[in-house]
Amino acid sequence: MAQGPFHGRHALVTGGTRGIGVAIARRLVAEGASVTILGRNAVRAETTAKEIGAAGFAAADVTDRDGLTGAIRAAEERLGGVEILVNNAGSAESSPFLKTPPEQFARMLSVNLDSVVTACHAVLPGMIAAGSGRIVNVASTAGLKGYRYVSAYVAAKHAVVGLTRALALETAESGVTVNAVCPGFADTDLVRESVARIREKTGRSDDEIVADMVRDNPQKRLIDPDEVADCVAWLCGGGARSVTGQSLAVAGGEVM
Structure with a gap:
C-alpha cells in the first residue's frame, strides 16, 4: 500500500472524521498518500487518523479563517506541502425560505463556501509553484439542482460549483486541477x-x-460513501489530469 499511486503525496481532507470524509481519507491512505485528517474535534481527529492509518491530524473549525489556515500550515510543516486537497467539511440546515433568517444564510455560506475559499487560498500557491496539485470540492446534488426548504444550503453549494469552475480556468496551465463531486x-x-x-x-x-x-x-x-471516495481518488490520479472544472454527480442518475 505504501507504494500506491499517491505514495509520497500529502493529502489533506477537511471534515475527515466521519461519513464521506473518512471514506475518502481511508481510500487515499490505501492508495499510499500521507493523509492529514482535519476535523473540528482534536480527539476525534486523532482517533480517526490512528484507526485508518493516516499520517497525521489537525483540529480546526473550518469557519475560523485564521484557525483553518494555521492548521493547514502546521500540517504542511509536518508532512510537506499539500498536494491533494479535499474540501469535504460542510453542513445543512433546513427551513422554508420565508422562515430562513439572514443568519442561517451566513452560516451555510461560511461552512460550505468560505471554508473552501480559505483552504484553497492556503494551498494553491504551493501547488502552482510545484506545477502540480489536485483540489476536489465535495459539493452535493444541491449544487446542481434545487431542493425545497434548504435554500441557504442550495445557494452555498451552487456557489461551490461556481468557484470550482472559476478556479479550474485560472489554474488550467499550472498543472493543478480543480473539480467537484456532487453526492446525493x-x-x-x-x-x-x-x-x-x-x-x-x-x-x-x-x-x-x-x-x-x-x-x-x-x-x-x-449512496455508499465508498462510491464517492472512488470518484475522488480517480480525480486525484494521473489519468484525470485533463479533467478539470467538472462537477461529477454521484447520485444514481438523479442529475444528468
Missing part, C-alpha cells in the same frame, strides 16, 4: 441520525423515511 443522499451516520429524528417526530418507519429521501434517485437507494 448518502448512507452516513449524519443521514441515519436525521432518519432517527424524523422517526421520533412522525412515527414513520426507517424504510419509509429513506424511501422518501431517495425518491428522486432513479436507483432508489442511498
Whole structure:
C-alpha cells in the first residue's frame, strides 16, 4: 500500500472524521498518500487518523479563517506541502425560505463556501509553484439542482460549483486541477441520525423515511460513501489530469 499511486503525496481532507470524509481519507491512505485528517474535534481527529492509518491530524473549525489556515500550515510543516486537497467539511440546515433568517444564510455560506475559499487560498500557491496539485470540492446534488426548504444550503453549494469552475480556468496551465463531486443522499451516520429524528417526530418507519429521501434517485437507494471516495481518488490520479472544472454527480442518475 505504501507504494500506491499517491505514495509520497500529502493529502489533506477537511471534515475527515466521519461519513464521506473518512471514506475518502481511508481510500487515499490505501492508495499510499500521507493523509492529514482535519476535523473540528482534536480527539476525534486523532482517533480517526490512528484507526485508518493516516499520517497525521489537525483540529480546526473550518469557519475560523485564521484557525483553518494555521492548521493547514502546521500540517504542511509536518508532512510537506499539500498536494491533494479535499474540501469535504460542510453542513445543512433546513427551513422554508420565508422562515430562513439572514443568519442561517451566513452560516451555510461560511461552512460550505468560505471554508473552501480559505483552504484553497492556503494551498494553491504551493501547488502552482510545484506545477502540480489536485483540489476536489465535495459539493452535493444541491449544487446542481434545487431542493425545497434548504435554500441557504442550495445557494452555498451552487456557489461551490461556481468557484470550482472559476478556479479550474485560472489554474488550467499550472498543472493543478480543480473539480467537484456532487453526492446525493448518502448512507452516513449524519443521514441515519436525521432518519432517527424524523422517526421520533412522525412515527414513520426507517424504510419509509429513506424511501422518501431517495425518491428522486432513479436507483432508489442511498449512496455508499465508498462510491464517492472512488470518484475522488480517480480525480486525484494521473489519468484525470485533463479533467478539470467538472462537477461529477454521484447520485444514481438523479442529475444528468
